[in-house]
Amino acid sequence: MKVSKKITVIGGSGFVGTNLCQTLAHRQIPFEIIDIKQSQRFPEKCKIGDVRDLQSLREAITGDVVVNLAAVHRDDIRDKSEYVRTNVNGAENVAKVCAEKKIRKIVFTSSVAVYGFAAPGTDEAGVINPFNDYGKTKYQAEEKLRAWHSSGDNELIIVRPTVIFGEGNRGNVYNLLKQIASGNFVMVGAGKNRKSMAYIGNIIAFLEKCIETDRKYAVFNYVDTPDLDMNTLVRQVRKVLKGKDSVGLRLPHWIGVILGYAADGFTSITGKKLPLSSIRVKKFCSSTAFGSAKEELDGFTPPFALQEGIDRTLKSEFISPDPKREIFFTE
Structure with a gap:
């Protein structure tokens, strides 16, 4: 990775975030973690912050590029309004802070859940038709970030992964x-x-490429193919x-x-x-089974079959x- 800017990883204490930060640390890329829970692997890099709390983000974010991994996605959430508070309002709060601090780039992990019960092979041009609160609020979060992107000279990369698996994940x-x-x-x-799946080593490599790319705007499904x-x-x-x-x-x-x-x-x-x-x-x-144009991102090649x-x-x-x-x- 050629990036020398500081990376803010919101939700960096989770599975994807911890693996991303491990790679950033290995490549000596400066980073900070903002999460509602302490990072076990990088406690010295972690600040307690909540995307639902605008002021906590203002105080915590000091990076040049923001990777937003924060989300509510479990099926057993009883208070359905929590999807809106975290996924939608949270994304809007991240965008507000980035606008205030003149942070010009956000990498956002959405989900293939925005397509709902999609036909096999559905790619990035697929019809948006979510069937649950998670998919609905993920797409609404995308819209909040697209508004931020269009409001100035900002860069936005949206990644819609399928189910992610790998070492240490209990999904x-x-x-x-x-x-x-x-x-x-x-x-x-x-x-x-x-069944479309995404291996953690590959999704992390793709997120690295998203951080590094000079593209102003892009949306990618992430799927390890062939299914x-x-x-x-x-x-x-x-x-x-x-x-x-x-x-x-x-x-x-x-x-x-x-x-x-x-x-x-x-x-x-x-x-x-x-x-x-x-x-x-x-x-x-x-x-x-989803389609993906991931190879179009600067010739990306997954490191693992x-x-x-x-x-x-x-x-x-x-x-x-x-x-x-x-x-x-x-x-």
Whole structure:
């Protein structure tokens, strides 16, 4: 990276932020972290600040380029207005402070959730049609930042990642890998549906390129391609962990759906949540495959193949786990 300016990483104590800051530190790029929680890895670089609190941002931000990773994205948020306060109002507050301090560049992580239930292959030109509060407020945040961009000689790069996985992350991809590793996994359906994923090492390299680029404005989906179908993904994991080149047990889709609805009924009656539900069966059997123009950003090439990212994650989490590794449960 050729950047010599100081980078402000808002949300830098999380999974993506910590990995980005690790790379900045390795390359001796000055940076600061602003987050509502202390950074375990870089406490000396961390300032406690909240995007919902304009004054706290005014006091904390001292960089030349702002990378805004802060977001509320969990599905179990009870107070739905928190999506607006953090994602939308937070982005607006960041833009206000950047305008006041004459900071000319923001890199913002949005999400492919802005497209909603999109057709396979949907790229950056796809129709915006979010179905949940997260996707809606992420797009509204983009609009706040576009207004800031158009108000002066400002640079804005928006990145819409698909699901991110990697060493130390305890998100949906990890849960799938863990289930396969346990031996209790059962494939539902034909397994030909594709799932877009993004390996942490690649998304960090892309964010570096976003910081470095001279582009005034751009929007990019981030997806590691080519996508793997579920049969290929499960076979790869089982081969690495079990030495078995197969998907193992398989249920027809219709049986999986019936079992999912039965689990819903059990949960409704008893109040006890099961790992199986009709919506989880639906999500598992659906395709979430997006297109990406990431290579158009100054000839970007991901440093890791998707299969390599999966192998590295499997080794770190299940084959040679480090008990001292920092774990991230909320991303």
